[in-house]
Structures are given as structure tokens and as C-alpha cells.
Amino acid sequence: MDVKYPIGQLLVPEHVTLENVQEWLKQTKTYTQRLRETVDGLSEDDLNKTYRDGSWNVRQLVHHIADSQLNMYQRLKLALTDNNPTVPAFGEEQWAIQPDTKLPVESSLKMLEGINERIVELGEHLTEEQLNRVFTHQVNGEIKVATKVAKLAWHEEHHLAHIKNALAK
Secondary structure, eight states, rough: SSSTTTTTTTOOOOSSSSSHHHHHHHHHHHHHHHHHHHHHHHOHHHHBBBSSTTTTBBBHHHHHHHHHHHHHHHHHHHHSSSSSEOOOOOOOHHHHTTTGGSSOOOOHHHHHHHHHHHHHHHHOOOOOHTTTTTEEEETEEEEHHHHHHHHHHHHHHHHHHHHHHHHHH
């Protein structure tokens, strides 16, 4: 198993269908509960575990997941409401060391509950036409709504696997 990509890298079908989107949304819909079941009641020692040398610890991962979903949700909304908006990259390494990442993980779990609920509601009403709308990422270039929905689901699962690997060490 690749420790850095325990569920593999993101693979998006060339032609994303609304059925693909519904499958990804099923993961997003249940994610916060599954994450909560994994991290609820962890000790400080457990929250400080890492899945590999030099990686973020469990606490940082939980906060990163919330930060990332927030940014990806905003990009999704912009792509649906603006004509090919340009969005900034977010410095995840710098976000991961800000003072709010010392808070209990509950703050990010609550945040994720709301963001994921909004993502699912939005996603369940996407049309085929909207899947092809785009935004331009400052670093990664043009990204379709379909790709962003896939990444929203994949990214959470990717880091849940990291957390489970850290806790199994």
C-alpha cells in the first residue's frame, strides 16, 4: 500500500455522469459521521499520531479536511454562479499551523457537518450542463465542476484512510 495515497490517486472518468455524482455524494453524505466515529474520544497521544514520518498528525488532518472542504465548496459555488472565475490556491501548509488548528477536533467536525450538508444539497441538484461549468485555479488551471465534486469525495476518504493508518500504528 502507498502510505501517501492509501486509497490511490484521484481518478475522474473522462465523461462524468449524474450517476457518478450521486455515488460521490453518498460518500460525502455519510463522511462526517464516519470521521466522528473514528476520532471521537481519542486521547491527546492518539490525536498526535502521524501516518508517516513528517506528515500531519490526526488533529491537523481533521482540521485540514474542514479547511479544504470549505475552500472546495466555495470554488464549486463560484463555478456555478460566475463565468469561469479565477480562484486562488490556498496555502494548506500555512493553514495547518495557524492557532485555530490547536482547537479540539469537534470544531472542525461541526464545520464539516454543515459544509457537507450544503455540498450534498447542491450536488443533488446539479444538471449535466452544470457538470461542465469551470473555474480557473491559479496554479492548476481550468477545473470542471464534475472534477471538483469527485475531488470533494475523494479528498475526504483519502485523509480518513490517513487517520486510520495513524491510529493503527
